[in-house]
Amino acid sequence: MSTRLSVGDLRANVTGLVLLPEDEGYAEELRTYNLTTVHAPSVVVGAENAADVQAAVKFAAAHDLPVAVLGAGHGSSVPSAGSVLITTRRLSGLAIDEGARTARVEAGVRWGDFIEQAAKVGLAGLNGSSPTVTVVSYTLGGGLGPFGRKHGYAADHVTAVEVVTADGRSRRVTAESEPDLFWALRGGKGNFGVVVAIEFDLFPIRGFYGGGIFFPGELSGKVLHLFREWTADVPEEMSASVGLLHLPALPFVPEPLRDRLVAHLRITYLGDPAEGERLVAPFRALGEPIIDAVGEMPYSAVAAVHNDPIDPLPLFEHGALLSELPAKAVDEFLRLAGPDAASPLILAEIRHMGGALARPPAVPNAVGNRDATLYNVFLVAAGGPPDAKALHGYEQTLIDALAPWSTGRRYLNFMFGGDADPRTAALAWSEEAYPRLREIKGRYDPANLFRINHNIPPLR
Numbered sequence: 067m068s069t070r071l072s073v074g075d076l077r078a079n080v081t082g083l084v085l086l087p088e089d090e091g092y093a094e095e096l097r098t099y100n101l102t103t104v105h106a107p108s109v110v111v112g113a114e115n116a117a118d119v120q121a122a123v124k125f126a127a128a129h130d131l132p133v134a135v136l137g138a139g140h141g142s143s144v145p146s147a148g149s150v151l152i153t154t155r156r157l158s159g160l161a162i163d164e165g166a167r168t169a170r171v172e173a174g175v176r177w178g179d180f181i182e183q184a185a186k187v188g189l190a191g192l193n194g195s196s197p198t199v200t201v202v203s204y205t206l207g208g209g210l211g212p213f214g215r216k217h218g219y220a221a222d223h224v225t226a227v228e229v230v231t232a233d234g235r236s237r238r239v240t241a242e243s244e245p246d247l248f249w250a251l252r253g254g255k256g257n258f259g260v261v262v263a264i265e266f267d268l269f270p271i272r273g274f275y276g277g278g279i280f281f282p283g284e285l286s287g288k289v290l291h292l293f294r295e296w297t298a299d300v301p302e303e304m305s306a307s308v309g310l311l312h313l314p315a316l317p318f319v320p321e322p323l324r325d326r327l328v329a330h331l332r333i334t335y336l337g338d339p340a341e342g343e344r345l346v347a348p349f350r351a352l353g354e355p356i357i358d359a360v361g362e363m364p365y366s367a368v369a370a371v372h373n374d375p376i377d378p379l380p381l382f383e384h385g386a387l388l389s390e391l392p393a394k395a396v397d398e399f400l401r402l403a404g405p406d407a408a409s410p411l412i413l414a415e416i417r418h419m420g421g422a423l424a425r426p427p428a429v430p431n432a433v434g435n436r437d438a439t440l441y442n443v444f445l446v447a448a449g450g451p452p453d454a455k456a457l458h459g460y461e462q463t464l465i466d467a468l469a470p471w472s473t474g475r476r477y478l479n480f481m482f483g484g485d486a487d488p489r490t491a492a493l494a495w496s497e498e499a500y501p502r503l504r505e506i507k508g509r510y511d512p513a514n515l516f517r518i519n520h521n522i523p524p525l526r
Contacts, residue, residue: 072129073109079121082156083112095153098139099198101380102451103483105142107134107151114156116228116236116262123260124234126150127515134518135256137200138176141207143383143483146518152260154200159263162187167268168225173202173261178369185366190271192220194479195332195372202264207255207479208433210442212334212371213271215305215421221252222427223267229259232511236262241429250506253432253495255478257503257522258510275342276334276371277360279349283327283405286310288352290329290396293416296348297391297441302421303337304345309372309415310403318375322356327405332371333360379448384461385480387473388441391416398467399443402460410453410460413446432503434496435475443468444480458484481520491520501525 077084085092086109095112096105108131111122126133126149134146136153154173160180161170164187171180178197184190194204194211209220217223227239229251237259239248250258281289293308300306308331315325331349335342339362346360363370388395401407403414419439426436445464447457465472476485478494485491492500500522507514508524 072125076109076111076121076125080111080113080118082114082118083110085110085112096136096151097378098136098142099378100139100142101378102382102454103139103143103145105134105136105145105151106147107149109150110153111150112153112156116230119152119230119260119262120234120236122150122152123230123232123515127232127234127513132517133260133515135260137173137203138198139378140196140199141203141479144486144518144520145483149518154202157262162189162268164189167270168265169268170263170265171201172263173200175201177201177204181366181368184268185272185364188270188272189268190365190368191266191268192217192223193368194220195369196374196376197369198376202261203256204479205264205266206251206253206261208253208477210417210423210477210479212276212305212332212368213269213336214423215302215418216336217269218422218425218427219433220266221431221433222429224252224264224431225267226265227251227261228263229261231259232513232515246506247510249430250432250503253434253478254503254522256519257507257516259516271336271365273362273364274334274336274368275339275361276332276363278333278357278371278373279331279346279355279360280323280357281329281331281353281355283310283329285353286327286329286404287396287400289331289349290400290416291393292348292352293331293418294391294393294396297418300345300418301337304333304335304342305418306331306333307415307417308332309413310411312409312412314412318377320357328356334368334371380450382447382449382454382457382461383480383482384445384458384465385477386443386465386468387419387435387439387475387477388443388468388471389438389473390471391441392471395468395471399464402464402467410449410457411445411447413444414464415444417442417444432495432499434494434499435473435477438473439475442477442480458482478520486520488521488523491522494520
């Protein structure tokens with residue numbers, strides 16, 4: 067690498083680590099949740115503060131190198147070879163203002179840590195299903211969580227973003243200070259800079275009625291067809307999904323669920339528990355569950371609704387947004403992911419959307435594809451690089467089978483690295499929003515420094 071001498075200057079200006087491929091600790095610094103992506107940047111900067119991020123961005127721009135960002139690595143599926151990669155795990159600041167019901171969270175904070183702190187004061191954020199995802203990355207991609215139908219996307223409630231842009235400037239961006247950039251950051255993921263921290267509103271949620279019911283695989287058809295009918299008129303306080311799971315026989319999987327297909331109903335109801343129990347009763351009447359863990363839950367236990375795995379895995383993901391879910395669509399889903407399918411998927415999920423997720427937020431943002439979307443399909447397969455083509459091909463076959471009911475668009479946080487081609491990535495935003503995003507990208511990052519992502523090419 068021709069920049070070795072200037073790396074010395076970078077080290078002099080960075081409080082945290084600066085590592086080259088041959089340095090001890092390089093591989094450890096690049097640890098990630100999704101093991102399908104092997105990172106091989108030219109330089110790694112383990113940022114400890116915003117000044118470290120600024121130094122890294124300026125260095126990358128001076129040497130015409132792209133910038134990549136690695137938090138927990140759940141969405142880290144785009145290769146980072148030849149980049150300056152900034153790890154954010156040491157940016158751990160977390161402050162909750164109980165009186166104002168707001169939080170300021172730095173880029174390395176994971177939802178599990180946030181939930182623990184917020185629950186102590188009777189407040190909640192719009193977290194996702196996994197406690198090991200970073201708050202910032204999840205929110206920048208929209209943030210679809212278990213309270214979404216009642217309160218919308220996490221990005222809808224962001225009030226300020228602290229970001230280092232391609233010119234090396236550290237900015238605190240709000241709707242008043244830089245409205246175009248503020249709009250683009252909330253839903254544009256990492257295309258417009260390295261976000262150091264965000265501020266957002268909280269909700270007085272101490273608990274809810276919810277959890278999960280695991281049904282044997284042979285009841286999958288009954289569960290999904292009931293889900294289709296049931297979601298037609300449930301109130302917005304109810305957020306729900308059904309995941310067909312085929313989990314491995316590993317210690318982290320409860321013994322009754324190992325190496326078998328199960329249908330997992332996941333619900334959160336922000337209303338009277340008695341009404342929540344009444345709403346769930348039709349599912350309980352379908353047959354004997356393997357596990358019924360639905361009941362009154364504190365917010366601190368919200369991760370138990372989905373029970374996402376917390377250990378790193380090699381994952382391939384795919385998804386689609388549906389405008390409707392007729393019986394024929396459920397039949398096609400079952401044909402390729404149900405009990406009679408030779409499916410390699412570990413998860414095939416249908417998530418109910420609508421409600422507040424379908425409405426524009428009080429302060430508009432770039433999160434797209436809201437109004438026509440009633441369901442989100444999310445597929446996950448696990449395997450090493452030799453399995454990639456076959457696994458992603460199977461996922462595509464299922465998505466193609468659902469095409470008659472698809473909006474043709476995608477949800478950004480559920481897009482895999484194979485979707486990083488700009489023509490595919492563009493499906494994450496509405497046709498109206500995408501040209502505006504490209505224009506803002508051209509103003510703030512004309513050289514496309516931030517392109518190790520689902521990229522928005524700048525208008526030139």
